[in-house]
Amino acid sequence: MTASDHTVANGSVPPTGGAESARPSLARRLLSDGFTSWALATPVTLVLAFFLLAPIAMIVSVSFWGSTSFSIYPDFIWDNYDYLLGSSVTYKVFLKTLKFAFMTWAITLVIGFTVAYYLTFHIRSLTWQIALFLLCTIPFWTSNIIRMISWIPFLGRNGIANKTLMDMGITSEPLEWLLYSEFSVTLAFVHLYTLFMVVPIFNTMMRIDKSLIEAAYDAGASGVQILTNVIIPLCKPGMMIGSIFVVTLVMGDFITVRFMSGSQIANVGRLISNDIALLAYPSAAATAVVLLITVLIMVAVMLRFVDIRKEL
Amino acid sequence: MNEGKRPASFYVLTLVFALFVIFLYGPTLTIGILSFQGPEGGLTFPMRGVSTHWFHELFAQQAVGDIWGSFRRSFVLGMMVMTTTVVLAVMGGLAFRRRFPGSTVLFYVIIASLVIPSILVSLGVGLLFSQILGWEVRWTTSGFGAQLTWTLPFGLLIMFAVFNRFDPSYEEAARDQGANPWQVFRYVVLPLIAPSLIGVALFGFTLSYDEFARTLLTSGSRNTLPLEIYGMTTNVTTPVLYALGTLTTIFSFLVIGTFIVIALISQKRKAKRASDAGKGMV
Structure with missing residues (x-):
């Protein structure tokens, strides 16, 4: 060149x-x-190098620093890790975070695949495909915080969901678990991050050679067989890329969990942000390092199933 | 299989898709409606009258923090991040058209930038500035850099995809005609990749404009708009919050709409000028 x-x-x-x-x-x-x-x-x-690698190196080194209740000082001690890994809270919180990641992943994968499938195989003109695809992607470019806030009138005690359920006679009093619960946190995650599944899956699906499907059809495959034996295997790279996005976003989140649980549920991100609020940077850094290692391992496993350079 | 009568699954999936779109937009529309609550109204239905009271409240500055200042900062920062992302992504995209020593490592650093939890970037940049460099964190320096770690990978991945599909014979043709390197870039490559640059710019601006976590510990004493809004969620319990949400969402829609229109226009112009095959010399 x-x-x-x-x-x-x-x-x-x-x-x-x-x-x-x-x-x-x-x-x-x-x-x-x-x-x-x-x-x-x-x-x-x-x-x-300056805004990603150096800061990560900084976090790693601060995770070995010492702290008093009002200051932090350079040192090389394992106290922060001892405290972190010796506390049962840590494991509970990590498990809870993994649970959110898994739930969100499973739900967004199903929705993302279905939407991409519909756009690819049921919409017949390219113009409509692009238009509907844009319709799905526009919320991605708007504010996450506003999108979280906008669930309040839906899920609150006097919200639309409870009103509707009570009017229909399904429940006699408002459901308390709609807002500020694991349910609302997961719902918000799905709402915010499904796009990250739709886009890569749609991208790989659009590249499937339609003659492969014709061939399977001519060979007598049923609709379900075409789906499970042709389309899903060919979509795996897109599904993996979407999964990497969704899992890492949920694992690193602190704001959605805080807001949608009304500060009642802890995840790893909140552990870190609470420490930051207390200016306990070494402790925050140690948690951050453990989170980073967890996320990188998960990504490394997922990358084994897809060659990103080939997918671009 | 693409012609003739629709199978039953089409109607089922259309319904699913419609529900998905309602799921995406419904809540935003709801707060759009609720932001027109009457002065007595609260955060949920029923509407107690219809008014623009809460929008007026928003413009009466003493009620809620420094919204207009934070909007201005977010806008400027968005433009800075957008411009930098476009320029650096094009350069990076050109660089990656061939393998060079270290290209694989750099590629994985770019991927890492995408998957590393945002709070780590925020915390790390904040610590680096305050503990080692002794610099004050500011939205124009540390905040700007922290946001680039999120927008650059998107821009670069788009450019990688664009250049993977780029036909080098256009450049060869231009060189054969005696174009110098800059001319090849300016008159051949740039017009061909321009529509994708609009996409990169859109990502650059909107991701910056809406970014929260990466700016949290890196913006210093002056808030950007998402930080300001987040602050409001803890101490504002009136529909003024919805009014602000509605306004910034409308602003986002305007920005997205502008980018889409520009993309459509440039696509059309490209199509008009693209090929003169079969039009001359016969």
Whole structure:
């Protein structure tokens, strides 16, 4: 490729006239050893090094610092981890977090697959497919916090859900578990993150060669067999990418759980944010490191099933 | 299988899809309606009259924090993040068209940026600034960088996908005609990838504008709008919260709509200019 990169990397605009004969050969020489690619990748590398890798290294080192009730100081002690891993609360909270991740994953996977399937195989014109797909994605670009808040009039004691249930005579008094409960937390997660399933699954599904389905049909496969033996296996990469998004978002969340549970349920993110609020940074950092390791292991397992570079 | 009568499953799935759309939009519409509560009304139905009382309340500044200041900051920050994301994503996309030493490592760092819990970025950047560098955290510096760790991977992945499908023969043709590297980029590559850049820009702006966790510990003493709204949820118990929610959602819709219109226009222009096959020289 392309001599263009060289100049772009330098940020200089070469004169449009003259000197052209010399440039391509120079550029090509630089290209051959990957220099240009490196130059182009430098800004991204610097940003991620400074705002992602250095902060993670910082967290790891602070997790070994000591703290008093009003300050923290550099040290190398295991106290934070001893305390964290020695407390039964930690395990309960991690389990609860995993439970939310699993529930949200399962529900969003089913909904995401169904929606993508409908858009791909039941909508016949590309224009409609794009229009309905956009309809599904627009909420993704609006505020998560507003979308959480908007459940209150639905789920509250005097909310729409309770009113409707009571009017229909299904319950005689308001259901208390609709809001500020595991139910409302999971509901909000599904509401916020289903898009992350729909998009990658739809993306892989649209690339399935329709003649494969014709072939299965001609060979006598039933609708269900086509679904389980052709479509689902071919959609696995999309399902995996969606799963990575949903699982990592739920695992790292603290705001949805806090808001939708009315501060009554703890997850790992809230453990960290509570420590931060108390300025107990070493303790927060130790929890963060354990969370990071958990999430990275989960992602590593999921990445075994999909080659992301091939899916792009 | 795509012609003729609809199977029964079509109607079932249409219903499911419709319910899904209601599920997505219903709550937002509800607070849209409730933000027009009468002055006596509360956070839930019934409506006690219809008024724009709560919107007026929002504009009467003393009632609730620094909403307009935080909106202005969020908007500026969104533009900064958007511009940076577009430029860096294009450069990164070009870089990754070939393998270079370290490209695999960088690729996995980009993926890591996407999966690492946002609160870690927030905490880490905050600690790095305050404990090591001794810099004050500000939304224009630490907040800006922390948000880039979320918008850049999206932008880069979009650009990777775009360049995977990019036909290099256009560039070769331009070079054969004597275009220099910059001209190849400016007059051939850039127009071809422009529609995707609109997508990258949309991600860059909206993800920044709505970001909460990454800005929480990195924005310093001045709040961005999501932080301001979050603060309100704990101490404002009137529909003024809904009024604000409705306004920012309308603003988001306007932004998204603008991007979509620009994308449609540029797509059309591209289609009009794209090919003159069969039109000349016969």
